Amino acid sequence: MSARAPGGRWTAGNEFELLENGEAFFPRVFEAIRNAQREVVLETFILFEDKVGLELHEALLGAAKRGVQVDMTIDGFGSPDLSPAFIGALCDAGVRIHVFDPGLRIGRWRTNMLRRMHRKIVVVDGEVAFVGGINYSADHLADFGPEAKQDYSVQARGPIVAVIHRFVHAMLAQGQRRGKGRRWFSHRARLRSESGAAEAVGEAQALFVTRDNGQHTNDIERHYRAAIRSARHRVTIANAYFFPGYRLIREMRRAAKRGVQVRLILQGQPDMPIVKTAAELLYHHLINAGVQIFEYCERPLHGKVALVDDDWATVGSSNLDPLSLSLNLEANLIIRDRAFNHLLAERLEDLVLNKCREVAADTLAPASGWRIARSFIVFHLLRHYPSWAGWLPAHAPRLVPAQVEGAMQGACVQGVTEGRG
Numbered sequence: 001m002s003a004r005a006p007g008g009r010w011t012a013g014n015e016f017e018l019l020e021n022g023e024a025f026f027p028r029v030f031e032a033i034r035n036a037q038r039e040v041v042l043e044t045f046i047l048f049e050d051k052v053g054l055e056l057h058e059a060l061l062g063a064a065k066r067g068v069q070v071d072m073t074i075d076g077f078g079s080p081d082l083s084p085a086f087i088g089a090l091c092d093a094g095v096r097i098h099v100f101d102p103g104l105r106i107g108r109w110r111t112n113m114l115r116r117m118h119r120k121i122v123v124v125d126g127e128v129a130f131v132g133g134i135n136y137s138a139d140h141l142a143d144f145g146p147e148a149k150q151d152y153s154v155q156a157r158g159p160i161v162a163v164i165h166r167f168v169h170a171m172l173a174q175g176q177r178r179g180k181g182r183r184w185f186s187h188r189a190r191l192r193s194e195s196g197a198a199e200a201v202g203e204a205q206a207l208f209v210t211r212d213n214g215q216h217t218n219d220i221e222r223h224y225r226a227a228i229r230s231a232r233h234r235v236t237i238a239n240a241y242f243f244p245g246y247r248l249i250r251e252m253r254r255a256a257k258r259g260v261q262v263r264l265i266l267q268g269q270p271d272m273p274i275v276k277t278a279a280e281l282l283y284h285h286l287i288n289a290g291v292q293i294f295e296y297c298e299r300p301l302h303g304k305v306a307l308v309d310d311d312w313a314t315v316g317s318s319n320l321d322p323l324s325l326s327l328n329l330e331a332n333l334i335i336r337d338r339a340f341n342h343l344l345a346e347r348l349e350d351l352v353l354n355k356c357r358e359v360a361a362d363t364l365a366p367a368s369g370w371r372i373a374r375s376f377i378v379f380h381l382l383r384h385y386p387s388w389a390g391w392l393p394a395h396a397p398r399l400v401p402a403q404v405e406g407a408m409q410g411a412c413v414q415g416v417t418e419g420r421g
Contacts, residue, residue, distance in 0.1 A: 013200025022140035033059040045078040046135035056125030064093035073098040120327040149302035204337035211330040238265035256290035268295030294356035357416035
């Protein structure tokens with residue numbers, strides 16, 4: 001049975017496996033695609049035409065050629081430079097490619113930076129799903145070098161897969177209703193009915209939580225706040241881009257003040273220096289309340305994971321910054337399972353002990369008058385950004401065909417724009 005939860009229903013009977021970095025994630029996803037019998041649905045922010053992207057390309061081609069229905073959604077800003085040959089081969093094999101809000105390019109500059117499709121989801125045959133923060137690019141592998149990213153995803157089996165499956169189909173259908181292709185949508189309905197309902201395979205409960213620009217504008221942040229508010233002995237958050245809203249900061253401070261061990265693992269070797277600069281604006285305020293801050297220094301941190309006490313954990317695509325919490329389309333799995341929580345805690349503890357430096361209060365720059373004034377301004381901006389974000393451009397859902405050189409069907413690549421609807 002499922003218990004009610006704010007913003008959703010807990011789904012019981014699931015099994016989850018933590019996948020750390022590309023070394024664990026890519027082989028598992030590619031194997032699932034190569035074994036697909038009916039359907040593959042994939043969403044990603046970034047797909048590069050490097051060794052990882054080419055292996056994904058090969059797996060998707062093989063699946064499509066043996067009759068599997070393949071739908072791939074990429075973000076027009078995050079994946080802008082795929083070659084006509086790369087896309088055309090997929091289209092010729094029958095893969096449906098959807099480009100989220102491709103926007104215009106002015107020379108080398110890309111427009112439409114706001115409200116991106118930042119989710120990373122794969123569902124195969126309605127039986128196995130992957131949700132997390134790992135893109136399809138070689139910089140998620142250790143052999144990429146010092147700039148290789150530290151990141152996480154999760155493989156899911158059980159009834160929660162049906163929830164994720166319905167979601168990805170709803171996103172495709174939303175665009176489909178704006179264009180032609182009703183026969184294609186009917187084919188999807190048949191595939192869904194053939195997949196059936198998944199049986200219980202484990203003991204874990206789960207919520208699939210998304211953020212959009214319509215009815216679920218703050219669901220992920222709200223679940224973070226509720227979990228921290230209920231914490232009794234520990235909160236550990238590892239997040240790449242940390243500049244959260246006022247209310248989330250307030251819950252962290254309150255938890256630390258009531259004796260909960262609150263630990264943040266943030267970027268020490270950032271892929272974008274401004275990320276570390278922004279996070280450091282909050283250090284005084286958090287450390288003075290008893291929050292421990294650790295900077296991961298081995299390589300850029302790209303993870304978006306957290307755990308609370310002994311049975312709550314989350315893995316997903318959502319950072320804790322204004323883009324993810326107020327603008328981008330995101331997806332997280334929230335998991336209640338002691339074994340999964342324990343494993344994630346072990347992995348994060350290894351980072352803290354062996355690959356991080358703690359930020360101590362006495363190492364911070366003195367709280368000068370300018371720093372105090374700047375923090376005051378920052379906190380008031382943080383407090384109100386969920387409301388002013390609503391004034392920024394939001395796209396109405398629409399689906400338009402895009403021509404691709406070399407593709408057998410000129411409209412096999414679709415441009416999707418999705419926002420409030």
